């Protein structure tokens with residue numbers, strides 16, 4: 001399970017460039033975007049508003065409509081309906097180059113015959129930026145990305161990660177109000193990905209950039225994003241901060257996709273303004289934060305493995321037998337087979353390694369009510 005980064009945003013250092021979109025407050029707004037291919041709905045009424053300096057990620061499994069949404073914003077794909085407004089200007093019917101957005105894709109698409117410097121200078125030359133200004137801006141941008149020493153090399157003389165940083169510089173250099181990135185680290189190995197994630201986040205914060213990023217990697221989305229739009233079947237299931245998605249998932253899909261939640265079947269026994277009590281099919285009583293769902297309704301209670309704890313017998317919502325114990329660095333993954341009641345499968349926990357139980361041990365499990373989400377079972381109760 002990805003470690004959740006809940007740190008507050010560090011103070012950004014003085015921006016080298018003025019934060020793009022500052023003053024407009026809302027660099028990007030998308031309303032009811034729709035795109036179908038033949039009978040297939042790729043994107044279905046997607047709406048969102050993105051603030052200046054925000055790092056927003058489209059997260060979803062393959063085919064969920066992430067790239068199609070990004071391509072419509074970029075202008076490479078025409079929506080069937082809906083509108084796109086950038087910095088207060090409706091760009092829905094404008095050509096990509098007239099929208100003034102920056103792009104970074106999975107393939108670096110650098111010009112092989114040009115040096116790093118020339119690659120990065122290219123967008124400024126296209127825009128007729130005067131020479132002195134061009135030199136200053138290319139120099140600054142390469143400096144920020146740690147590429148100054150490689151300015152004279154050609155792309156084939158660089159590593160994959162360095163090439164991707166050049167591609168990033170090329171998108172940054174003309175200060176677009178919004179930068180769009182589609183799986184820019186997809187082709188790189190894990191270690192390099194981690195490094196460049198940190199790099200991208202640092203540059204984004206330093207320059208106050210507004211970024212829309214596409215990935216199917218939950219951990220990457222959690223590390224990078226101010227807000228994440230979780231996409232499924234062409235729709236946004238939930239658009240929220242990583243913390244909200246994790247702690248207040250609005251659908252079972254979000255609970256599962258972001259944290260591989262346990263789903264415990266049961267029935268709502270009591271609902272008060274303070275709490276929802278769920279009688280689990282395994283027999284125990286689980287207390288959740290107050291949520292919708294009528295008394296007697298069939299539900300699934302979702303709890304992340306990292307939010308379950310062992311407790312003294314009698315205090316928990318379930319007792320059972322430890323079936324597996326797997327050490328993962330400073331954490332231990334444990335599965336427990338609940339005793340009694342219906343067999344609803346094992347419960348998965350993640351504990352600090354120091355709290356590991358032993359195989360075959362009888363344990364009791366508890367969770368804080370705030371960490372328990374309750375979802376109605378469709379067609380039930």
Ligand SMILES: Nc1ncnc2c1ncn2[C@@H]1O[C@H](COP(=O)(O)OP(=O)(O)OP(=O)(O)O)[C@@H](O)[C@H]1O
Pocket residue numbers: 037040041042043060061062063064065066067068069216
């Ligand atoms: N040009 C096209 N013609 C027909 N169908 C398309 C086209 N482009 C995308 N689709 C379909 O639209 C849906 C969404 O595709 P999209 O590329 O947006 O998904 P994605 O979320 O980016 O997936 P991935 O993670 O695999 O890149 C898919 O079902 C896909 O098959």
Ligand SMILES: [Mg+2]
Pocket residue numbers: 066067068
């Ligand atoms: Mg895609």
